[in-house]
Amino acid sequence: MLGFVGRRFAATVPTLFVVSLVMFAIVHLTPGDPAQLILGEDATPQALASLRAALGEDKPLPVQYLAWLGAFVRGDMGRSLETNEPVVHAIASRVPVTLELTILALAVAIAIGIPLGILAALRRGGAVDVIATGTALIGVSLPTFVFALLGILVFSLWLRLLPPTGYVPFWDDPLRNLKLMLMPSVVLGAALAGILARLTRSGMLETLGADFVRTARAKGLTERAVVFRHALRNALLPVVTIVGIEAGTLLGGAIVTETVFTLPGVGKLVVDAIFARDFPLVQATIVFLALARIAANLLADIVFAALDPRIAQR
């Protein structure tokens, strides 16, 4: 098991390298000059040239990349071109928000998606199944921003139950934090809940029809034991993989959610950095997001390996 984790971990290094290289190429090939954005409309050509030199933007791209990489591996992520804030500080202050949002969204997705899938499978073809699969379909199809605005309309404007925007750190005021995070995490988790419901349903249907379930039933086990101890554990294997992959996607979906609900998270940070051509910030944030996604996949693999010991031995 330890060797398996180690091998997977070592494989992340080249992935991150490629991600950083591709990202560097993309941001530098996009038209737009950070010096112009920083100095603004009245900048003289001399002032622009002088600032470009000060930022190191006047050097050839490969030199710039190597300089960035060299500093990065030494732990120096540089400073934001736009705000002069140390990049590491900018990211670190945002991580708790996005992490909480992602974890809560994941919890929402699991808490809604899996029971919904089980229910639909057990009542296949019935009204419950139709409602459950219909709900799941809406969750998957509705774009995040539409769902977010609908949520704000209903819960903030009509019912006046939840504030539409704002953020309070969990440790400052846990209750207020959860109240503020409720809508964003449901919105963000909805699509995944839909996917998980459909996946659980099909997984359950498949396993419920499998031979070992018939055997379990023949042994005289209660229906509860058959469903939860035998069928569900097997049906959940693909669900775990999807949760791992989708946890990374949630980080991406968090960009839209954070923008609509005005949450100071990593997603908002990276979008603003891209528009500002704030290269050091974009680079470091993207590498961080890639790392988070890889970590989520790795975690899913470990859980999968624990659920199905055959995996780790391969």
Added chain:
Amino acid sequence: MVLTRKQILAAGGAAALVPNSALAATTPKRGGTLRVAMGREFIGADPQGSSAGVDRNLYTSLYNGLVVPDAQIRIVPGLATSWSQPDPKTYVFQLRRGVKFHDGTPFDAEAVKFNFDYILDPANHSQRRPEIAMVDRVEVTSPMSVRVTLKQPFSPFLATIADRAGYMVSPTARKKYGKDLARNPVGTGPFKFVEWVRDDHMRLQRNEDYYERGLPYLDEIVYHPITDQSVVFTELRTGNIDFAYTLAIDPKDVPAVKQIKSLNVLIGPGVGYEGFWFNTAAGPLANRALREAFSLALDREQLLKIAYSGVGQIANGPLPPSLWAYDPKIPVVKRDVAQAKKKLAEGGKPAGFPLTLKAESNNPLQAKITQLAQAQLREIGIQANIVTLDFAALLNAGSRNDFDALSLGWSGRIDPDGNIEPIFEKGGAFNYGRYDNPQVDALMQRGRELQNQSERKPVYDQVVKLIEADAAYAFTYFTPTLFVKAASVHGFPMSPDALMRFTTVWLSK
């Protein structure tokens, strides 16, 4: 409906006064927190270190300038109580006594010199340096007076330092924080910095030692960078936000806001203009007749209607009515299809021609404007191919002269020079169209040398006529100033420079 200048001024004044007049007898109340939606996040709180327009609305709370523009854009005392101009190149300022920076250090002549010197030092890459590049030296003549000597006469100087370039930063704080002053601002303004959680809020509190006795009234201001305009509208309706900045409001919501008793719309004249840049150096629009055809094809009233539901005024040039140099006698270009077709023939393209029209992406207002303009141009045979780019890429295309037409406005300055020089003078920082008219350049130079407004005004009349005759730019409308506030917010001064100033604001809830 298109309003006349008088109507706008009246509407602006009335809108600002309505909530107050109802409570005219009530005296301002101290206390309370004003929650402001900004529409985007500040870059930073350093007036010498940012070019973002949104930041200007923060400086007005944290800092004071030597001089300030009043509601009629006259230059009045700020941290300087008086000034004299012994000769066209020299200004002597007498400074206000007893003023302290938020860190407790005194404001004096040394502080003024320090601030100017900081901006002028090329190593600091201050965004303000080009604005005051004409300053030769600043000398301390006594503890409370300074002399500023210019390299050449520059009549817009006071107007220039009434904006960002004249805000005074604590020298002690600057030495301590350097560029990080953007996150640790220390000024003399009515409010002190408390905290900034980026992308969530910035909190300021009343400066108890503020030099205007009894002001400000508010205990606190909290700025929220809510970017989604429909979310801001919800926050206003649910009472979570008391004041919304222009960028936080979708103009199409204005009629709906007017129906809500707990909210007020504030609309007034501004200093900026909207329209289309023309590439006068290359491509089809290098031909003046074809530029005229483009301009004649536009139905400006329709454009204004779609953009601001008709509130505002059609532009007759780069100088809006709120500036002293405005000339109402200069006519606006009216849509004239027959004349436009004649101009096409004159330009050698009787059947019309294709061109590239570039505009900002993710900007609903620009999307509406460019699509409507496209339809209007199509009627005379001009096929406008709309290309949208994000703001950085759009500016880049502009400065590389890589466009035929560009849909982009100018935020405006309180001196006419600032509304013309960057865009229409040879070598101007924003002369994207490479417009080159030596007559305009010479007149602009003269306008900077002449010292009083009555002499300067005829010069700018001539400049505007030349620009219009060359069809160097298609002016469409003057950008109105627009805010939404809760009915419980009082004492907000509408100003044509479209900036928010909360010193005299108070809450009645």
